[in-house]
Amino acid sequence: MGGAHLLDPYQPGRGFLRSMPAQCKIVAAFGYVICVVVTPITAGWAFGVHLLVLASLCALARLRPLFVIRRLAVEIPFLAFAAALPFVVPGPRVELLGLGLSRPGLEQAFGLLARATLGLMTVIVLAATTPANDLLVGLERLRLPPVIIAVASFMIRYSGLVVDQMRRMGVARRSRGHEPRSLRATGVLAASLGTLFIRSYERGERVHLAMLARGYSGTMPAAMPTVSPRPGQWATASALVVLGVAVAVAGRSLDLGVVS
Amino acid sequence: MTAAADAGRPAVEIEGLAFAYPDGRQVLFGVDLTVARGERIAVLGPNGAGKTTLMLHLNGILAAGAGTLRIGGMPVAKANMPEIRRRVGLVFQDPDDQLFMPTVGQDVAFGPANLGLRGAELSGRVAEALRAVGLAEYAERAPHHLSLGERRRAAVATVLAMRPEVLVLDEPSANLDPAGRRELAEVLQGLDLTLIMVTHDLPYALQLCPRSVILDQGMIVADGATATLLSDEPLMTSHRLELPFGFNPRHAIAESS
Numbered sequence: 001m002g003g004a005h006l007l008d009p010y011q012p013g014r015g016f017l018r019s020m021p022a023q024c025k026i027v028a029a030f031g032y033v034i035c036v037v038v039t040p041i042t043a044g045w046a047f048g049v050h051l052l053v054l055a056s057l058c059a060l061a062r063l064r065p066l067f068v069i070r071r072l073a074v075e076i077p078f079l080a081f082a083a084a085l086p087f088v089v090p091g092p093r094v095e096l097l098g099l100g101l102s103r104p105g106l107e108q109a110f111g112l113l114a115r116a117t118l119g120l121m122t123v124i125v126l127a128a129t130t131p132a133n134d135l136l137v138g139l140e141r142l143r144l145p146p147v148i149i150a151v152a153s154f155m156i157r158y159s160g161l162v163v164d165q166m167r168r169m170g171v172a173r174r175s176r177g178h179e180p181r182s183l184r185a186t187g188v189l190a191a192s193l194g195t196l197f198i199r200s201y202e203r204g205e206r207v208h209l210a211m212l213a214r215g216y217s218g219t220m221p222a223a224m225p226t227v228s229p230r231p232g233q234w235a236t237a238s239a240l241v242v243l244g245v246a247v248a249v250a251g252r253s254l255d256l257g258v259v260s
Numbered sequence: 261m262t263a264a265a266d267a268g269r270p271a272v273e274i275e276g277l278a279f280a281y282p283d284g285r286q287v288l289f290g291v292d293l294t295v296a297r298g299e300r301i302a303v304l305g306p307n308g309a310g311k312t313t314l315m316l317h318l319n320g321i322l323a324a325g326a327g328t329l330r331i332g333g334m335p336v337a338k339a340n341m342p343e344i345r346r347r348v349g350l351v352f353q354d355p356d357d358q359l360f361m362p363t364v365g366q367d368v369a370f371g372p373a374n375l376g377l378r379g380a381e382l383s384g385r386v387a388e389a390l391r392a393v394g395l396a397e398y399a400e401r402a403p404h405h406l407s408l409g410e411r412r413r414a415a416v417a418t419v420l421a422m423r424p425e426v427l428v429l430d431e432p433s434a435n436l437d438p439a440g441r442r443e444l445a446e447v448l449q450g451l452d453l454t455l456i457m458v459t460h461d462l463p464y465a466l467q468l469c470p471r472s473v474i475l476d477q478g479m480i481v482a483d484g485a486t487a488t489l490l491s492d493e494p495l496m497t498s499h500r501l502e503l504p505f506g507f508n509p510r511h512a513i514a515e516s517s
Binding site: 173 | 316346352358371419
């Protein structure tokens, strides 16, 4: 099951990060990502501190470095965009390895790379220490609209099925002598994806009908039972955000000091 | 199209086939099976016996861990794959896995197009295959607007269009209504090729296949005339096979003959 691994990032284990209720972790992760985003690009060292904080969180959660790196691969398409920036952004040029690169472009590329990586690392820690269902419960406790939670829970429920279906369709295609190597295969793949979309859509309708048949009236049943966080856990979660704010503020003020 | 040297060889020869999935779970433990040309044979067995795994070996989707497979004398090996996939037509249990093009006609054309057919020859194949399953008028229809019975027959057409020598069906009667079952049976009985049917539907096996094998825990545990196997109550019970309530294979044979 190659897809199951991809779709279920939770890494079972022990420790205070895993026992902390999901809503604390969501608030802390969200807060920290905002701190990373408001840290000015020019304060390079501040990103180093952020990286250190997140790396220690990964270590605390006992995540294998390889696991984190493999999951970070999601950002590669965005990095391609970042790599283009030094060549296309106008501004003063700097000479690097015989190439004339734009200084603001380099800065923006660095900012994109650093922010994307750090933000993603935060989410990786969150997802690896929280089972998908607990995340939903946490979001519910944070008063997110029930419709959004319902949509998210359906996605978690059915994405595995869709991936399985895709794999079975692949086997059926290969059985009829199709080898997806040439460029011509893209058309076939497109037709497959289109069919998959229609069938997922129709499955959605059937699921909805089955829900109506069991008395669904537009709202999900009352909240799932939850553990209320202890004050200490909220304190730990906010400590992380405070740390992030401190780094961001320090980066901002030192940066201003340099400029003036 | 078959090479002259291959003529006269059995349609399917399986010797000592063993297979384990990459996670280490072994499913097949030395399967031996020979199917003559034009024979219709049912593969019976409980869930998890390895029936579908065996089926996926026949056209090389899964590669044997040990043992050999030959289709009409040709070994199932990487070098022969296009020809093997043409010779063995697999019809999957869920026709929705097989039908993925916007229209039935395009879908039936997919297999022969992969074999390199184009133009009039291709459209001839499509028409011929659709006619063979009684869906001649359906070429322009979208698969998701067909009934399950029609979709399953369309799935049979998608492989018939490749002119296979061996037709392998996974649970062909699953979820069909009685009329759909009968229509599919008529189509299958009208085909002049070797037929291997993986099924739980014992009356269907009796109706369509003179010979049956029972696969249990990755081994062929019984091989014989379908009527004899189905009448052997101790054998059936020991492999979790049960006849539907009120069904007596002896009576069914007596009535049909």
